[in-house]
Amino acid sequence: MTRNADTLAFVGVTATRSWINRLFPQWASALGITGTVLEPIDLPLDTDPAGYRAVIADLRDDTCVRGALVTTHKVRILDATSDLFDELDEHARLLGEVSCISKSDGRFIGQAKDVITGGRALDAFVPPGHFASGAEVLCFGAGGAGLAIAVHLLVERPAADRPRRVALVNRTAARLDACQSVLERLGVADRVELVCNEVPEENDPRMATLPDGSLVINATGMGKDRPGSPLTDAARFPEGGIAWELNYRGKLRFLEQASRQRAQLKAVEDGRRYFLHGWSEVIGEVFGIRIDGAMLRRLSAIAEAERL
Ligand SMILES: NC(=O)c1ccc[n+]([C@@H]2O[C@H](COP(=O)([O-])OP(=O)(O)OC[C@H]3O[C@@H](n4cnc5c(N)ncnc54)[C@H](OP(=O)(O)O)[C@@H]3O)[C@@H](O)[C@H]2O)c1
Incomplete structure (x- = not known):
């Protein structure tokens, strides 16, 4: 996979069919990160550890990738790839899962955001x-x-x-x-x-x-x-x-x-409200943006309009 723009990856089962694919360009514009690309990655539920390691190592090593949101696979991914991370937050270590992947000062960081x-x-x-x-x-x-x-x-x-x-x-x-x-x-x-x-x-x-x-x-x-x-x-x-x-x-x-x-x-x-909080938290973390209540309402309004 050749990437040539700042990329936020999305690892899921049917990530290519998610609402976020339609929303992301509008959210990126509202958040001032236009030009950033969302890359959905579909992985089957029975993906083996080697398959998970290949995906996570690619995300780690590609400098275009700024981070990722992980859904569904988050427990199995951390089981298979914990040694690939430089840092795991307290919830990731406690719960044994990773839902937010980001990079900071060359460090590859895994966090669990669901709590x-x-x-x-x-x-x-x-x-x-x-x-x-x-x-x-x-x-x-x-x-x-x-x-x-x-x-x-x-x-x-x-x-x-x-x-x-x-x-x-x-x-x-x-x-x-x-x-x-x-x-x-x-x-x-x-x-x-x-x-x-x-x-x-x-x-x-x-x-x-x-x-x-x-x-x-x-x-x-x-x-x-x-x-x-x-x-x-x-x-x-x-x-x-x-x-x-x-x-x-x-x-x-x-x-x-x-x-x-x-x-x-x-x-x-x-799950719409959960979706909004989940995505806004990860986007904020990956791109270093503070998303306040007013911006959250704006993102929510964009999302609801896009459903029509
Ligand atoms: N709206 C949102 O933004 C949002 C956010 C988070 C999650 N979700 C959704 O919520 C769902 C769960 O997410 P997750 O991350 O927790 O996924 P997950 O880690 O795969 O957890 C699903 C759990 O359900 C269990 N399970 C499956 N079928 C079952 C059944 N018939 N009876 C009892 N247990 C059963 C599985 O058991 P075993 O593994 O033991 O087989 C597994 O522990 C996913 O569909 C995800 O897309 C949505």
């Missing part, structure tokens, strides 16, 4: 005091995003407004073991139930036991990265609860299931 960006998105639609009522959290998928959101809820949210209990339901046990060690290091493992399951029929009754007001999250990628929903169509969301689908494109069956029960829910949120 910050997922947290900002969540705090925008889960009102202050929400968890004081005893509401809990059920999160399907304990990958990079699911675990980071749990960490935000249990460690970063104000102490009087944290859920009493978070359940993380994940397909493989190995990933749950990794989550357990992170949660133990943070001293919050006793507030988290780790469940190994991928059968929707077993998730429905689990959701039915949640207290009113609970937050239910689809962080599996189902609906976008693979078809389906972690729930069946018969599942009942909690009264006054909040449903959060982390994605905003694809056949989002979880979002459809929640939307059909909108009347009894406090909120049904998709």
Whole structure:
């Protein structure tokens, strides 16, 4: 791959189909980085460690590449390439994932931004005091995003407004073991139930036991990265609860299931707000730009206009 302009890479599963490809030129103009190019890189979910190393080494060695945003692959990429980085931030080391890659003074830097960006998105639609009522959290998928959101809820949210209990339901046990060690290091493992399951029929009754007001999250990628929903169509969301689908494109069956029960829910949120916070944080980091509230609103307005 020959590059001849300042490049921000985007590593994902279907990165070439993301909304950001249409938005980036307009955002770049608003941010004063016109001439910068976004390069989407699609990698299959079963990419092997050698494949990840080839991609990350290329990004590191090409001086045109200013940095990258990594989605979906962020845990497996750090597993396969940690020795290629000169520096990893505290969250990357703690969570074992890298979602933001940047360069500074010749150093190749990996950061994990989901605790910050997922947290900002969540705090925008889960009102202050929400968890004081005893509401809990059920999160399907304990990958990079699911675990980071749990960490935000249990460690970063104000102490009087944290859920009493978070359940993380994940397909493989190995990933749950990794989550357990992170949660133990943070001293919050006793507030988290780790469940190994991928059968929707077993998730429905689990959701039915949640207290009113609970937050239910689809962080599996189902609906976008693979078809389906972690729930069946018969599942009942909690009264006054909040449903959060982390994605905003694809056949989002979880979002459809929640939307059909909108009347009894406090909120049904998709991944657009998370997208805005995630991208603005990484662009700010990679290009050394401070993105304040006014600029964030401007980027959001550009994004919403581009959806029409
Ligand atoms: N809107 C945004 O800006 C935004 C930001 C972040 C993430 N996202 C989206 O959120 C999704 C998750 O992101 P991520 O980075 O956390 O990806 P990830 O690291 O691949 O995590 C997905 C997790 O879901 C688990 N899983 C898959 N199918 C499952 C099922 N049927 N039941 C239970 N667990 C299941 C996987 O388990 P195993 O690995 O154990 O198989 C994996 O741990 C992706 O689709 C991503 O695009 C969107």
